[in-house]
Amino acid sequence: MLTEAPHATSPDDPAAWAYRGCADVERQVALADLGNADGVPSALDVVVTMNEAGYHRRRRVVAVEDSGDGRHVVGLGFFIADLRDNPDSADVRVAVLPEHRRRGIGSALLHRMVEIARSEGRSVLQAEVDVADEPDAGGPGVLTAPTGNGRVRADAPGVAFARAAGFDLALMARRSCLTLPLDDALLDRWEADARAAAGREYRLHTWRDDLPQRWHQAYADLEHQLTVDEPNPGLDLEPEQWDADRVRAILDRLARQRKGFVVTGVEHVPSGRLVAMTVLEHGLDTPEFSEQETTVVMPEHRGHRLGLLVKAVNLRAHLAAWPSVRRVWTWNNEDNPHMLAINVAMGFRPAGGAALFQARADGVRSPRA
Ligand SMILES: CC(C)(COP(=O)(O)OP(=O)(O)OC[C@H]1O[C@@H](n2cnc3c(N)ncnc32)[C@H](O)[C@@H]1OP(=O)(O)O)[C@@H](O)C(=O)NCCC(=O)NCCS
The missing domain is CATH 3.40.630.30 (Gcn5-related N-acetyltransferase (GNAT))
Incomplete structure (x- = not known):
């Protein structure tokens, strides 16, 4: 069942079950896909940002399963749009717990994100897919960003999903870690x-x-x-x-x-x-x-x-x-050589990244065959 997350003002609020569920899904997805959950939003982060008004419009949809011992959030859709700038575009994110994947939950959540984008008047959708590492050039199934800088595996779940839904890879961002x-x-x-x-x-x-x-x-x-x-x-x-x-x-x-x-x-x-x-x-x-x-x-x-x-x-x-x-994380677009050079000189080492995708909302299709 998909439902819009009810609004809550504190993580302890009983109504915050969906916000807490979103934080839990993000944590489990990061641990499974990236091997580390540093930087994923906590329940407090979700509550605070969902209560922030003025600069962004945010909406969250959760996929809920009742497995007999209560309701569990197994997936999320997150929509965020700037209110002051970029009036035509929005960012969307879909994430599903690993053990619930390939059952159509991600597709259903994405469909809801597209409906929300339409109702909010946003015609361009951007989506970031986090990945654990950058593959070597020239290997089978390796995609290179159109800019020529940065690569990603085509079979990473989020990449396969986004492409099947009609999103185009625009560029790659590098995540780097400085170890203290x-x-x-x-x-x-x-x-x-x-x-x-x-x-x-x-x-x-x-x-x-x-x-x-x-x-x-x-x-x-x-x-x-x-x-x-x-x-x-x-x-x-x-x-x-x-x-x-x-x-x-x-x-x-x-x-x-x-x-x-x-x-x-x-x-x-x-x-x-x-x-x-x-x-x-x-x-x-x-x-x-x-x-x-x-x-x-x-x-x-x-x-x-x-x-x-x-x-x-x-x-x-x-x-x-x-x-x-012990760890300092940073993100840089692969097309930003000066900032990357400073970070490399300071000892930041590559630790995965993100593939940045874009689609027109009316061009998004169901990723399921
Ligand atoms: C991407 C993600 C949301 C997909 O969720 P899901 O519930 O498995 O999605 P669906 O079951 O609706 O899959 C739809 C289609 O996407 C494609 N797809 C999804 N995962 C895939 C994979 N691992 N390999 C190849 N194709 C895949 C397939 O075409 C699939 O259809 P099929 O199962 O009929 O072959 C999930 O893998 C995830 O949470 N990944 C981490 C977060 C992320 O990267 N989000 C991405 C975009 S915003």
Whole structure:
């Protein structure tokens, strides 16, 4: 049976059974398909994001089975659309517990996602399929992204499903992991080299778990710049509008999700502008890992090693704040060579990725033969 997840405002709310079920499905799917569940949304994450208004429209549908001992969520469909930007498109995700696959549940959930997209006026659907590793080039059944960068196995369940449904592969994103602890001398060297290259015009600021209000608009400008610059070939995406209110909303959301963060920003002293920044997020209930979020340098300040500088300084602040962390995860489009090069130089190692697919909603068909 498919049903729209009832709304709930706390993970302990009895009505949150579907939100808790979604978190459980995501966790089991990640463990089975990727071998690791770092970064999957917790029940609290699902509840908090489903209660967030203003910037996104989110809907969740669950597949429920009653196996005699109560109802179990065995699959989910998740629809998310920007409310301020990209008015024609939406992201959809379908996930089914491994032991319930190949019975049509994924197809039924996808059908509901397409119906929701139509009712919400979205004609372009994007979908991300997470994969455990990148196969070697030239092997049988290996798909190369149309950009030429990044490969994926055609028989990975999500890839086979998306293609059978009429989605086209647009590009690949690489997931990378930095294993801690790090040699302090390495951090010292990166920082010293980058500071020497950057010169005297730049001043660094590091903030933990909050960001002074005077920098909110500057931070918003950097987030906007990322959406201008990040290469997304093959995906119909336009730059996002950001303002100080949106930054405040994110800071509030992170607090509700029990997520800490460290941000390092670079002020260009002569102009007083914030021209680069990077963010690491850390879930207070998941002591062993953290996630790299936005890193961006304003175009006119590139080429001064500010990317490496902010990342090295921020990583040091992060290690001091949360010494229990053993893994730092990051995502980069395979078509973003400069960011990838910095991460590789810092010791991030490839650990799977995501295939990014797109389809027109009216071109999606049932993946079942
Ligand atoms: C992708 C996923 C949702 C499919 O769920 P499902 O319930 O097995 O889907 P269905 O039973 O409706 O399968 C529909 C069709 O997709 C294709 N397909 C699905 N899994 C496949 C696989 N492992 N190998 C080859 N084809 C596959 C087949 O054409 C299948 O039809 P068939 O069973 O009649 O041959 C599930 O494997 C999953 O949760 N994967 C992890 C999450 C993910 O990658 N989501 C992807 C997209 S948003």
